[in-house]
Amino acid sequence: MKRYSAFAIAREALRFHSGWERAWRNPEPKKKYDVIIVGAGGHGLATAYYLGRNFGITNVAVIEKGWLGGGNTGRNTTIIRSNYLQDPSAAIYEKARSLYENLSQDLNYNVMFSPRGVMMLAQTHHEIRGYQRTAHANALQGVTTEFISPQKVKELCPIINLDGPRYPVLGALWQPRGGTARHDAVAWGYARACSDMGMDIIQQCEVKAVRQNDGKVVGVDTTKGAIDGDKLGLVVAGHSGVLADMAGFRLPVESVALQALVSEPIKPCMDVVVMANTVHGYMSQSDKGEMVIGGGADGYNNYTQRGSFHHVEETVRALVETFPMISRLKMLRWWGGIVDMTGDRSPILSKTPLENCFINCGWGTGGFKAIPGSGWGMAELMAKGQSSLTEEFTMSRFKDGKFIDESVAAGVAH
Numbered sequence: 367m368k369r370y371s372a373f374a375i376a377r378e379a380l381r382f383h384s385g386w387e388r389a390w391r392n393p394e395p396k397k398k399y400d401v402i403i404v405g406a407g408g409h410g411l412a413t414a415y416y417l418g419r420n421f422g423i424t425n426v427a428v429i430e431k432g433w434l435g436g437g438n439t440g441r442n443t444t445i446i447r448s449n450y451l452q453d454p455s456a457a458i459y460e461k462a463r464s465l466y467e468n469l470s471q472d473l474n475y476n477v478m479f480s481p482r483g484v485m486m487l488a489q490t491h492h493e494i495r496g497y498q499r500t501a502h503a504n505a506l507q508g509v510t511t512e513f514i515s516p517q518k519v520k521e522l523c524p525i526i527n528l529d530g531p532r533y534p535v536l537g538a539l540w541q542p543r544g545g546t547a548r549h550d551a552v553a554w555g556y557a558r559a560c561s562d563m564g565m566d567i568i569q570q571c572e573v574k575a576v577r578q579n580d581g582k583v584v585g586v587d588t589t590k591g592a593i594d595g596d597k598l599g600l601v602v603a604g605h606s607g608v609l610a611d612m613a614g615f616r617l618p619v620e621s622v623a624l625q626a627l628v629s630e631p632i633k634p635c636m637d638v639v640v641m642a643n644t645v646h647g648y649m650s651q652s653d654k655g656e657m658v659i660g661g662g663a664d665g666y667n668n669y670t671q672r673g674s675f676h677h678v679e680e681t682v683r684a685l686v687e688t689f690p691m692i693s694r695l696k697m698l699r700w701w702g703g704i705v706d707m708t709g710d711r712s713p714i715l716s717k718t719p720l721e722n723c724f725i726n727c728g729w730g731t732g733g734f735k736a737i738p739g740s741g742w743g744m745a746e747l748m749a750k751g752q753s754s755l756t757e758e759f760t761m762s763r764f765k766d767g768k769f770i771d772e773s774v775a776a777g778v779a780h
C-alpha cells in the first residue's frame with residue numbers, strides 16, 4: 367500500500383488523481399482464519415489492527431453485516447475525553463486518548479484529532495462536589511483536568527449564558543487535551559492499515575450462528591458461508607446480546623437508541639466541546655460549521671437506528687437556556703444508533719463461557735473515545751489471554767458485585 371504524503375498529493379494533482387489505490391481490499395472469505403472479529407466498527411477494527419501491530423497476528427478476518435463504520439462508529443458525536451472517576455476507566459480511556467494524539471501518524475491516515483478541550487458544566491451544587499471529586503481522582507490517576515470557575519467557562523466559550531434561570535453555570539470540569547476526531551476517518555484509517563497487513567475485511571456478510579465443539583469455538587456461519595476460526599472476538603455494540611445468544615450465553619446489557627442532531631452550518635463560534643449533564647445535552651462545532659448536538663438515550667429497549675421528534679425537542683429545549691443562540695438555528699438532520707448499556711455504565715472486555723470466544727461491548731453512549739485503548743487491550747487479551755487494561759472489565763463482575771460505577775461520568779455524557 368502506498369503511503370499518503372504531501373508528495374503523493376502533489377503527484378496525484380498533476381495526473382488528475384488517477385493513481386490513488388483503493389484504501390482497502392474487498393476480499394472473499396477464506397475457509398479458515400486464526401482470529402475472526404465480528405463487527406467492523408471502530409472497536410473491531412482497532413482490535414484487529416493491534417493484533418497485527420503488537421502481536422504479529424495477521425491471519426485475521428473482520429466480518430461486517432453492513433459497511434465498515436456504519437454502526438455507532440459513524441453515528442456518534444465524536445467526543446474524546448478521559449476524565450472518568452474510577453481507576454480502571456481512567457486507565458483505558460487515557461490510554462485511548464493518548465493514542466489518539468499520534469493516531470494519524472501511526473495509521474498514515476488523517477483522523478483529524480482536534481484536542482480543543484472538553485468541559486462538563488456544573489449546574490447544581492451536587493455537580494460541583496462530584497466534579498471536584500473527579501478532578502482530585504484524575505490528579506491521582508495522572509489525567510490532566512481541573513475544576514474551573516464560571517468566569518473561565520465564559521472566557522473559553524463566549525456564547526454560553528452563565529445565568530440561566532433554572533440552571534446557572536457554577537463551574538466546570540475542564541480537560542484541555544480532550545476534544546474530537548473525525549469518526550469515519552478513525553474507522554477508515556484502521557481498515558486501511560488492517561488491509562495493508564493482509565487482513566480480510568469482509569463487508570455485507572452477516573454472522574448468523576456461532577459454531578462450537580466441546581465447549582470451544584470453531585467458527586461462524588455467515589451469509590457468505592461457513593468460516594472457521596481458532597479465536598472469535600464479538601465486537602458488535604448494540605447487537606452484543608444477539609451474538610451472545612448465538613454463542614450460548616447471556617449478557618448483562620440492554621440495547622437502546624441514542625440520538626443526535628446537527629444544525630445548518632454557521633460561522634465558527636465555539637472552539638471547545640461543552641457537556642451540560644444536568645439539562646441532558648452537549649454541543650460542539652464541526653469543521654463544516656454545523657453545531658453538533660447530542661441528547662439522551664431512549665427510555666426503552668429497541669433496535670431502531672432512527673431519530674424521533676420528542677428527543678429533538680427535549681434536547682434543544684434543555685440546551686437553549688445555556689446557549690440561547692441555538693434557538694435561531696435550523697436543524698439539518700438527526701439520527702440514532704443502537705448502544706449497549708451495562709448496569710454500571712462501564713464496558714465489558716472479557717473472556718466468555720465459550721472457550722476462545724471473547725467479547726467487547728457495553729461502551730454504551732461513550733465508546734468512540736475509547737477505540738484505540740479498547741483495541742489495544744482487547745488485542746492483548748485475545749493474543750495472551752490477559753491484559754492489565756481489561757482485567758477489571760470482566761463479565762463476571764456483575765455476578766461478583768465488583769461494579770466499576772461510572773454512572774455519573776458516563777450515564778449521560780459522552
Ligand SMILES: Cc1cc2nc3c(=O)[nH]c(=O)nc-3n(C[C@H](O)[C@H](O)[C@H](O)COP(=O)(O)OP(=O)(O)OC[C@H]3O[C@@H](n4cnc5c(N)ncnc54)[C@H](O)[C@@H]3O)c2cc1C
Nearest residue numbers: 405407408409431437438439442443445573703733734735
Ligand atoms: C448518537 C450517538 C452519539 C454518540 N456520541 C459519542 C461521543 O460523543 N463520544 C463517544 O466516545 N462515544 C459516543 N457514542 C458511542 C459510540 O459511538 C460507541 O460506543 C462506539 O462507536 C461503539 O463502537 P463499536 O465498534 O463497538 O460499535 P459499532 O460501530 O456499532 O460497530 C459494530 C458493528 O457490528 C456490526 N454487526 C452487528 N451484528 C452483526 C452480525 N451479526 N454480523 C456481522 N456484523 C454485525 C454492525 O453492523 C456494526 O457495524 C455515541 C453513540 C451514538 C449512537
